[in-house]
Amino acid sequence: xxxxxxxxxxxxxxxxxxxxxxxxxxxxxxxxxxxxxxxxxxxxxxxxxxxxxxxxxxxxxxxxxxxxxxxxxxxxxxxxxxxxxxxxxxxxxxxxxxxxxxxxxxxxxxxxxxxxxxxxxxxxxxxxxxxxxxxxxxxxxxxxxxxxxxxxxxxxxxxxxxxxxxxxxxxxxxxxxxxxxxxxxxxxxxxxxxxxxxxxxxxxxxxxxxxxxxxxxxxxxxxxxxxxxxxxxxxxxxxxxxxxxxxxxxxxxxxxxxxxxxxxxxxxxxxxxxxxxxxxxxxxxxxxxxxxxxxxxxxxxxxxxxxxxxxxxxxxxxxxxxxxxxxxxxxxxxxxxxxxxxxxxxxxxxxxxxxxxxxxxxxxxxxxxxxxxxxxxxxxxxxxxxxxxxxxxxxxxxxxxxxxxxxxxxxxxxxxxxxxxxxxxxxxxxxxxxxxxxxxxxxxxxxxxxxxxxxxxxxxxxxxxxxxxxxxxxxxxxxxxxxxx
Amino acid sequence: xxxxxxxxxxxxxxxxxxxxxxxxxxxxxxxxxxxxxxxxxxxxxxxxxxxxxxxxxxxxxxxxxxxxxxxxxxxxxxxxxxxxxxxxxxxxxxxxxxxxxxxxxxxxxxxxxxxxxxxxxxxxxxxxxxxxxxxxxxxxxxxxxxxxxxxxxxxxxxxxxxxxxxxxxxxxxxxxxxxxxxxxxxxxxxxxxxxxxxxxxxxxxxxxxxxxxxxxxxxxxxxxxxxxxxxxxxxxxxxxxxxxx
Numbered sequence: 226x227x228x229x230x231x232x233x234x235x236x237x238x239x240x241x242x243x244x245x246x247x248x249x250x251x252x253x254x255x256x257x258x259x260x261x262x263x264x265x266x267x268x269x270x271x272x273x274x275x276x277x278x279x280x281x282x283x284x285x286x287x288x289x290x291x292x293x294x295x296x297x298x299x300x301x302x303x304x305x306x307x308x309x310x311x312x313x314x315x316x317x318x319x320x321x322x323x324x325x326x327x328x329x330x331x332x333x334x335x336x337x338x339x340x341x342x343x344x345x346x347x348x349x350x351x352x353x354x355x356x357x358x359x360x361x362x363x364x365x366x367x368x369x370x371x372x373x374x375x376x377x378x379x380x381x382x383x384x385x386x387x388x389x390x391x392x393x394x395x396x397x398x399x400x401x402x403x404x405x406x407x408x409x410x411x412x413x414x415x416x417x418x419x420x421x422x423x424x425x426x427x428x429x430x431x432x433x434x435x436x437x438x439x440x441x442x443x444x445x446x447x448x449x450x451x452x453x454x455x456x457x458x459x460x461x462x463x464x465x466x467x468x469x470x471x472x473x474x475x476x477x478x479x480x481x482x483x484x485x486x487x488x489x490x491x492x493x494x495x496x497x498x499x500x501x502x503x504x505x506x507x508x509x510x511x512x513x514x515x516x517x518x519x520x521x522x523x524x525x526x527x528x529x530x531x532x533x534x535x536x537x538x539x540x541x542x543x544x545x546x547x548x549x550x551x552x553x554x555x556x557x558x559x560x561x562x563x564x565x566x567x568x569x570x571x572x573x574x575x576x577x578x579x580x581x582x583x584x585x586x587x588x589x590x591x592x593x594x595x596x597x598x599x600x601x602x603x604x605x606x607x608x609x610x611x612x613x614x615x616x617x618x619x620x621x622x623x624x625x626x627x628x629x630x631x632x633x634x635x636x637x638x639x640x641x642x643x644x645x646x647x648x649x650x651x652x653x654x655x656x657x658x659x660x661x662x663x664x665x666x667x668x669x670x671x672x673x674x675x676x677x678x679x680x681x682x683x684x685x686x687x688x689x690x691x692x693x694x695x696x697x698x699x700x701x702x703x704x705x706x707x708x709x710x
Numbered sequence: 711x712x713x714x715x716x717x718x719x720x721x722x723x724x725x726x727x728x729x730x731x732x733x734x735x736x737x738x739x740x741x742x743x744x745x746x747x748x749x750x751x752x753x754x755x756x757x758x759x760x761x762x763x764x765x766x767x768x769x770x771x772x773x774x775x776x777x778x779x780x781x782x783x784x785x786x787x788x789x790x791x792x793x794x795x796x797x798x799x800x801x802x803x804x805x806x807x808x809x810x811x812x813x814x815x816x817x818x819x820x821x822x823x824x825x826x827x828x829x830x831x832x833x834x835x836x837x838x839x840x841x842x843x844x845x846x847x848x849x850x851x852x853x854x855x856x857x858x859x860x861x862x863x864x865x866x867x868x869x870x871x872x873x874x875x876x877x878x879x880x881x882x883x884x885x886x887x888x889x890x891x892x893x894x895x896x897x898x899x900x901x902x903x904x905x906x907x908x909x910x911x912x913x914x915x916x917x918x919x920x921x922x923x924x925x926x927x928x929x930x931x932x933x934x935x936x937x938x939x940x941x942x943x944x945x946x947x948x949x950x951x952x953x954x955x
Contacts, residue, residue, distance in 0.1 A: 515802040515813050523806020527795065534794040584790050588758045589807045590780040710776060 227338055236345035241265075243320045243346070244272045273353070279313050280357035282434065287365045289441040294369040296458075297444050297451060299467035303385045305433065305440075306358060307463070310351075310389035311396070312430050316536065317350050318397030321499075347499050351390065358382050366470060374470050380481070381466035384488045388462075391491040394498055428540075428547050435551060520591060524599040528577060532603075541576050544569040545611040549626075553618055559627040563634055564677050566611050567641075571672040574604030574642045575649055575665060593650070594707040601642040601703075608638050630680065637679050637696050640703035645672040647706045675699060711736050711887045712757070712856055717765035719752040719911075726752040728911035729765070734856070734889045734904075737882050741902035742891040743936055749911040750891035751787050754860045757889075758784050769856065780808055783849030787860035787891075789841050793834035797825060797844045800833060801851060808852045819847045822873050839865040846874060857881060859890040863897060875901055899932040909940045 227235075248268045283306060290302045326343045334342075362382050363375035433440075451458055458464035459476040462484055468477035518526070532538040545566050552562035577600045586596060615626045649668050679695040682688055712734040719727035727749040734740040742750045756763040757774065769778045792800055801816055810816075820826060823843040828836055833844060842865045849857065857878070863871050878888050878901065892898050898905055899919055906916040915925045919932055926938040937943040 515798055515805060515816065517802065517805045517810050517813060520807045520809060523803050526806075527792070527799070527803040530799055531792065531794055584760055584786075585792065586807075587760055588779060588782075588784045588786075588790070589804065590776050590778075590809075591807055592776050 232338060232341050233345050236342045236349055239324055239326070239342065239346040240349040241269065241272075243317070243324055244268050246323065247317060247320045276353035279309070279354045282309065283354060283358050284361050286437065287361045289437070290362075291365040291368055293441070293445070294366075294471070295445070295448075296464060296467040296471055297447055298441065299366075299381075299470055300458075300464040301440065301444050302362065303381055303463035303466055306382065307385045307389045307392070309430060309433060310354065310386060311393040313354075314350055314389075314393050315396055315400070318347075318393045319400045319536075321347060321350060322398055322401035343499055344496065347495075351386075355386055358386060370471060377470045377473070380485065381463075381470055384466060384481075384484050385463065387488045387491050387495075390495060394495050398498065428543065432547075432551065435555065520595070521599060521602075524591070524595070525602060528599065528603055532577075538573075538576060541569070541573040542607055545573065545607055546614040549611045549615045550618060553615060553626065559630050560677075560680060562615070562626055563630060563680070564673055566615075567608070567634075567638065567676045568669050568673055570604050570608050570611075570638070570642065571645055571669050572665060573607055574600050574646060575668055577603055578646050578649065592710045594709040597643050597646045597650075598707050600646055601639055604642045605639050633683060633692070634676070634680060637676055637699055640696070640699040641672055641675040643703040643706050644675060644699065711770060712889060713766070713768045713771075714753075714757070715766045717753065717756055717763060717767065719749065719756055719761055719763045725911050727756065727763070730906075730908065730911070730913045731765075732906050732913065732916060734887050736855075736885050736887055738903045739878060739882055739888040739890070739901055741898040741905045742889070742908055743893070743895070743898055743905055743932075744891070744908035745940055745942065746893075748908045748940075750908055751860050753908070754784075754858050754889070754891060755786075757858055758782070760786075780852065781855050783852065783854040783857045785842075785845050785849045785857075785859040785862045787864070789845065791833045791841060791844060794832060796830045796832055797836070797847075798829045800844060801848060804848045805851060810852050815853055816847065816851045819850055822877075823847060823870055837865075839867055839870070842866055843870060850877065855886050857886065857888045857890070859888065861891055861893070863892065863894065895931065895933040895936060905932075907936060907939045915939045 245265065245268050248271070286302055286305055290298045324343075324346065326339050326346075329339050329342065359379055359382055363378040366378040367375045451464070456476060459468050459474055460480045462480075465477045465480040466484065468474055469481045516526075517523075532542055548569050549562055549566040552565050578596070612626075612631050616628070616631070619626055619628075645668050648671060649664065652664060652667075679692045679699070682695055683692040685691065714733070715731045716729050717727055717731070718725065718729050726747075730749075730753065732740070742753060744750045752761055752763075755761045756765075757767055758779075759774065767774055769781060772778060774782075792803070795803065805813065805816065820829065823846065825840070825843055825847065828840050833841060836844070842862070846859075846862060849859070862874060866874065875897070878890075882888060882903075902919075904916070904918060905922060906913050907922065908914070915922050917925065919935070922932070922935050922939070923929070926935045928934045928938045934943070937946060
């Protein structure tokens with residue numbers, strides 16, 4: 226039987242492979258052997274940095290809690306901890322269910338060791354933030370409560386974390402099943418819906434980060450409600466645990482004990498689920514019928530299918546409307562909101578080009594210009610969706626993005642996407658995965674400048690003419706690119 | 711039909727294909743034989759524009775541009791498929807880009823290669839042999855005059871191999887041409903009208919099996935001819951001698 230440290234080392238290989246898969250899926254661009262070593266090292270660093278980032282977020286939350294210790298702030302901390310923990314790790318846990326631990330069976334590894342390796346790989350997903358929370362929150366509690374409260378805080382954090390892991394394990398398994406099965410019609414729509422929720426998890430963390438200060442500032446507004454229904458709140462999570470730490474009552478102690486019991490059951494459930502990993506996705510067979518359409522429709526349909534089956538691309542599709550909404554809700558100017566929104570249109574369009582299996586299209590009768598055009602159409606559609614969402618926001622809330630600016634941005638959007646894609650292709654950014662982050666940053670800056678300049682010129686003297694001239698120049702260049710072989 | 715002249719492919723300082731020339735005529739199955747790393751795949755990839763190269767490649771007298779690619783069906787050695795799509799979705803994509811008018815031929819090919827039961831599974835979940843069938847069907851579905859196939863029988867079961875070989879014969883009988891690379895001597899011997907033996911990026915011999923036999927001055931089968939032409943016969947004899955000690 227191998228020692229725990231040996232098994233931990235082996236689980237590290239599976240974990241790195243899982244992180245690698247997640248990274249590759251997020252960047253469906255070419256990869257060359259020469260960059261693989263650098264890439265692997267970068268993924269290792271990124272994985273640790275991501276965990277440190279989440280731990281920092283929890284530390285900030287703990288600081289906010291320390292500034293105004295109360296049942297409400299403690300409860301808010303525990304609730305946010307549960308949901309952020311589950312949301313942050315949802316994608317990684319989904320990838321965990323893709324790992325085939327049976328590959329170990331060709332080596333002298335027992336079934337028991339195989340299960341232990343699976344468990345340790347699973348623990349590796351959460352390790353740093355899990356430990357950080359258990360350390361930080363009890364220390365914060367010590368500032369305003371007696372020593373035994375810190376011990377109770379450890380229990381509360383542990384219960385919240387296990388609850389989050391149960392939640393994320395369940396969701397990860399469901400999402401893996403749904404996302405790994407291609408489907409059409411109604412099933413396809415359901416699958417896409419799952420994909421959207423999966424992608425939204427990421428945005429929710431982003432939104433929480435931006436609204437964290439607001440949440441803690443407004444939390445005490447609920448104090449009267451807490452007083453009125455005190456008994457009820459002593460029974461339910463997370464306020465029962467908050468009462469347990471700050472002001473233990475018989476009811477809160479009893480309900481917290483029940484939570485601990487549930488947590489133990491939760492741990493058993495997690496162990497059972499991660500040790501019986503198998504692909505549950507069904508394989509469907511059906512009638513043979515294909516819809517032959519025009520080359521452009523064929524290309525767009527193919528791209529749409531890839532988007533709806535790639536969580537990373539679905540997320541990128543969602544980013545522009547959400548970014549636009551966030552920018553508006555935080556009171557930024559229309560001009561700034563549009564430019565920020567467009568930044569994500571560039572990332573989306575560029576990622577679509579990266580996802581294009583270039584070697585396949587090279588063997589087919591299509592020009593490079595045609596491929597740029599197809600990606601620009603999808604980028605433009607995403608831009609229109611984002612603008613529609615922003616317009617609805619304006620209608621509902623009275624303030625919002627300038628409609629004239631929206632109209633003005635339409636022609637330049639299309640042209641700039643095409644120019645940026647061509648530049649990205651010329652610089653070979655899509656081929657070099659290790660360099661792609663810097664390349665994308667370069668493309669984002671170029672795209673933003675090309676997009677922003679005509680709009681900025683509009684408000685200047687003779688703005689209409691200068692703006693029109695700048696846009697015309699961009700459109701001419703874009704048309705020239707579309708015509709290329 | 712296909713004419714290649716002075717084709718050179720370099721990967722950095724390594725010369726993979728060194729100024730080779732040959733012609734594939736209508737109604738001809740032209741085989742490229744060579745040891746691993748001889749430059750077979752690089753030659754075929756050059757025709758499809760997948761690798762940088764110098765020299766002239768023409769199809770029916772024209773350089774191979776976008777319209778000419780509709781006259782070619784290409785089966786690469788490594789899988790060039792879109793994993794998240796099902797075979798049917800992939801065929802739909804390729805058929806649309808090729809502006810195909812109907813799917814009758816596709817349906818027949820799917821039936822011939824028994825792909826019906828796999829047609830709606832994701833390509834990533836298919837076995838190697840089934841993936842190869844997808845590539846072959848995608849190359850044949852628009853009934854192109856020229857087929858370029860890089861080790862097309864890799865992974866295929868006996869039945870599918872036989873069907874493909876018969877299809878290639880019918881294709882050339884109807885006036886089409888086939889250029890394919892293989893390392894299986896029996897197949898090349900049975901199937902090819904003409905063979906080019908390529909070694910270290912250069913064509914060392916070209917002609918019918920009979921012509922190659924004369925050039926190599928060997929009376930055996932194609933394997934003997936091939937080993938003699940590539941100079942590997944002496945090496946093999948040396949290895950056999952060493953192993954038998």
